[in-house]
Structures are given as C-alpha cells and as structure tokens.
Amino acid sequence: MGEPEPVRRRFGPDVTIGDLKTFMTPYVERLGYKFNTDEAFVTETLEAEIGILDETGDIYCPCRLRTGDPKQDAAIVCPCIAVNVEQFAAMRKCWCGLFIRTDIEDGSSLHGVVEAPEGPVDVRVAAESDMRDGEVRHLKLGKRDIALARVGGRFFALSNVCRHAFAPLADGYLDGYALMCPWHGWRYDVRDGTTDHPNADVKTYAVAVRGGEVFVTLG
Numbered sequence: 212m213g214e215p216e217p218v219r220r221r222f223g224p225d226v227t228i229g230d231l232k233t234f235m236t237p238y239v240e241r242l243g244y245k246f247n248t249d250e251a252f253v254t255e256t257l258e259a260e261i262g263i264l265d266e267t268g269d270i271y272c273p274c275r276l277r278t279g280d281p282k283q284d285a286a287i288v289c290p291c292i293a294v295n296v297e298q299f300a301a302m303r304k305c306w307c308g309l310f311i312r313t314d315i316e317d318g319s320s321l322h323g324v325v326e327a328p329e330g331p332v333d334v335r336v337a338a339e340s341d342m343r344d345g346e347v348r349h350l351k352l353g354k355r356d357i358a359l360a361r362v363g364g365r366f367f368a369l370s371n372v373c374r375h376a377f378a379p380l381a382d383g384y385l386d387g388y389a390l391m392c393p394w395h396g397w398r399y400d401v402r403d404g405t406t407d408h409p410n411a412d413v414k415t416y417a418v419a420v421r422g423g424e425v426f427v428t429l430g
C-alpha cells in the first residue's frame with residue numbers, strides 16, 4: 212500500500228473570497244451573470260466553497276452532491292452556468308443563487324429552490340456592442356451549437372452545423388444575409404436558415420435585443 216494521493220488543488224491554500232470573485236467574475240459576465248446583490252449570501256456561499264476546496268481540491272457547488280469521481284463531478288465545479296444554460300436562464304439564477312442574471316436588479320429573493328417556469332427561455336449571449344456588422348460568433352448553449360450573426364445591425368441565430376458535412380458555420384463568412392459554409396461554400400440565409408440544397412435547411416432561433424443585451428430564445 213503506497214501513500215494516499217495528495218489532493219490536487221485548483222487554487223493555493225490561502226485562497227480568499229476576493230480571489231474567487233476575481234477568478235469568476237469575467238467568466239460569468241460572458242455568460243450574462245453576475246454575483247447576487249445579496250453580499251452576505253455571496254460571502255456565506257463562497258466560504259462554503261473554500262471549505263470544500265480544502266477538503267476536495269476543487270471549488271465544487273455547496274448545494275449539490277458530489278460522487279467522488281472528478282470526471283462526473285466536473286459538471287458541478289463552480290461556476291457551473293455553462294453546463295446548465297437553459298435551466299438557469301429560466302430560473303434567472305444558478306441553483307443556490309450565488310449568481311443571478313445581469314438583468315436582475317435585486318437578487319435577495321433569488322435563493323434556494325425556485326420553480327423554473329415552463330416554456331421558452333431567453334438566454335443572454337452577448338452585449339450588442341460586442342459584435343460588429345458582418346461578424347459571426349459560435350455559441351455553445353448547453354448541448355446546442357449555434358451561430359450568431361450580425362447583419363444590417365440586426366442579430367440572427369441559426370444552427371452552427373452545416374447539413375452537408377457538418378462543418379461549423381460560424382467559421383464561415385457572411386455575404387449579405389448569406390452565411391457561407393467554410394468547407395464547400397453552401398449558403399444559408401441567416402434570416403430563416405434556408406439553403407438552395409433540398410431538405411438541408413438549418414434551424415433558426417429567435418433573437419431579441421433589450422437594453423443593449425442580445426438574447427437567444429431556446430425551447
């Protein structure tokens with residue numbers, strides 16, 4: 212029997228709440244989230260994460276059960292928002308409410324269990340000013356691969372997967388409203404996902420711009 216494996220830590224032993232906030236803020240901002248406005252709750256939750264870090268070597272979610280298998284548990288390393296895009300967007304927060312959507316002013320009631328409303332949900336994907344006209348960007352929203360395009364000041368979202376040989380359409384380029392596949396040049400109209408090739412149209416998603424933020428509707 213050898214020595215037990217030392218716990219591998221993502222952060223050093225003296226990590227502070229401020230360090231975690233600095234690490235997490237840019238990451239969650241890109242996903243349309245911010246720390247809850249309830250600072251006492253944020254402090255309490257991050258203290259719990261530091262306790263778990265000391266024990267396990269990583270910043271697992273305090274409100275979810277770990278299996279002990281790092282591969283399986285990777286989905287609950289905080290912040291886990293990218294893994295649970297649709298559900299969190301519907302609840303307007305992550306499970307315990309450490310993070311809330313940037314469009315929420317007061318998160319003090321967004322703690323603990325909140326019923327996620329049924330039906331379509333708007334997911335914030337970018338700031339309007341992030342993208343210039345003629346730009347295409349790849350979005351990974353849960354299991355969905357989406358290409359987000361800006362044409363004539365408007366935003367369009369469509370499946371990122373070309374129906375010919377599955378190339379990533381967001382790597383292509385725009386010719387007016389046509390998104391050209393980077394591999395063999397199939398053209399997709401970003402407004403409705405149509406192409407000249409039979410039975411090969413791609414799915415599109417509704418996009419809304421509110422208060423300078425771009426939202427894609429899922430579900």
Ligand code: SF4
Pocket residue numbers: 271272273274287288289290291292305306307308309310
């Ligand atoms: S649910 Fe919230 S606190 Fe838990 S891991 Fe996800 S982001 Fe972190």
Ligand code: FES
Pocket residue numbers: 373374375376377378392393394395396397
């Ligand atoms: S993979 Fe898109 S045109 Fe061939």
